[in-house]
Amino acid sequence: MASERSALFIFFGGTGDLAYRKLYPSLFNLYQKGTLREKFAVVGTARDKLTDEKFREKVQKSIGSDSKEAEKFISHFYYEAHDVTDKAHYSVLKERAVELDKKYKLQGNQIFYLSMAPNFFGTVAGYLRSEGLVNDKGFSRLVIEKPFGRDYDSAKALNEALAQSFDEEQIFRIDHYLGKEMIQNIEALRFGNTIIESLWNNRYIDNIQVTLSEKLGVEERASYYDKSGALRDMVQNHIMQIVSLLAMEQPVAFTDSDIRAEKVKALRSLRVYNVAEAATNFVRGQYDAGGKINPYREEDNVPADSNTETFVAGKLMFDNYRWSGTPFYIRTGKVLADKFTRVDVVFKKPLVDIFSFPGSSTSKPLDTNVLTLYIEPKAGFALKINAKNNDQGFQTAPVTMEYFVDPEDSKKTPEPYERLLHDALKGDGTNFSSWQEVSYAWKFVDQIRKVWDLQQPNFPNYTPGSMGPAAADELIERDHRQWVYRLNK
Structure with a gap:
């Protein structure tokens, strides 16, 4: 049996093709195998105006199941319309994070997943730290999709921007291969x-x-x-x-x-x-x-x-x-x-x-x-x-x-x-x-x-x-x- 893990997932770019096609079905697989059970929550963020209910409908469609198990899984999903460049929006996101942490007993564990244009990576990381979403209660990890820069100079600048908010061991650069x-x-x-x-x-x-x-x-x-x-x-x-x-x-x-x-x-x-x-x-x-x-x-x-x-x-x-x-x-x-x-x-x-x-x-x-x-x-x-x-x-x-x-x-x-x-x-x-x-x-x-x-x-x-x-x-x-x-x- 898999060991159950607890965490709040916040997906930036949460209504994108990658999220619906790969990320949410993968989370459902982890749920079915017992890695995720009760102590997890997912917040999808993007510019789209969606209710929690509408977001859950889209997630359910993406995982391709309407079973009781699937219904219970998607009940852990929430949505926040979010502009990653607007500092005020991070305060709203923090309120939702605190609320869900308490509701699902997540012990402050958080995974921030950036599935969006790379030019926003540094902006998001900076606001996550400055607006208090990164806490010392549990773990905070930043998962980043490629491309990581367009050459060495741009990659170095991006890494330096991320390093102001996250330590290297907190940064997880995805290469799906x-x-x-x-x-x-x-x-x-x-x-x-x-x-x-x-x-x-x-x-x-x-x-x-x-x-x-x-x-x-x-x-x-x-x-x-x-x-x-x-x-x-x-x-x-x-x-x-x-x-x-x-x-x-x-x-x-x-x-x-x-x-x-x-x-x-x-x-x-x-x-x-x-x-x-x-x-x-x-x-x-x-x-x-x-x-x-x-x-x-x-x-x-x-x-x-x-x-x-x-x-x-x-x-x-x-x-x-x-x-x-x-x-x-x-x-x-x-x-x-x-x-x-x-x-x-x-x-x-x-x-x-x-x-x-x-x-x-x-x-x-x-x-x-x-x-x-x-x-x-x-x-x-x-x-x-x-x-x-x-x-x-x-x-x-x-x-x-x-x-x-x-x-x-x-x-x-x-x-x-x-x-x-x-x-x-x-x-x-x-x-x-x-x-x-x-x-x-x-x-x-x-x-x-x-x-x-x-x-x-x-x-x-x-x-x-x-x-x-x-x-x-x-x-x-x-x-x-x-x-x-x-x-x-």
């Missing part, structure tokens, strides 16, 4: 298996590939996306977090502080490229027309001359003892062949291939061993090894050993936002980004962005349904390697 089952399995795979961790270094691993492929285009996010692009939207946060888990050293203990410390060390050793290196080791793309897909520049709310990238591929190098000389290849993009996330760990071949005899017509070189982590949509592992086939003579052939999470078990797997809300309740920052992680990621990405801003790209340069521009293949082939996942292989 860290809530995914198989992302969290990276640590179990590495540090729970001697056979894996003993080989997890540059002596045995040739390269590591991380692919985040999206099948859809920008859709209704075009206004935001055109100011961001794939580098800021996907690489700076999701990909850098995955890479840090793959590259980190074993922590002293499985605690949030120890894990974060090792991730920071890994990111500190990530080579920040100079201008020439950035231009050589990173490529970008923008999709053209294909099938029913319009060219990116013809999407709604996208300028006709936009140079925003919808695809990125690059090579990362870590200058440390474990990974020196072993490249990490990354790629992500819109309207690619399919929607999936995977990590391919490519091992080195034996120094001597005794099965490939010179001049022999019956033998062929050994295949490369590859460990694949399937993150989504299916979850599991696959290990490709070499074995003798059943034919006459002696020939080797690749054999794949696989494990995939059972579909029935998958239904029981907590959604990423459910996991992260649960962790925020516990005060566990393991699966949230620390400021140091964010800062090192921005410093690396800013250098790539700086170089790209000096160049005029040849866009559009890839077709929907492909795996990106030809330059992405050329990037890895230049190192005499190839992508493990590729079309028409």
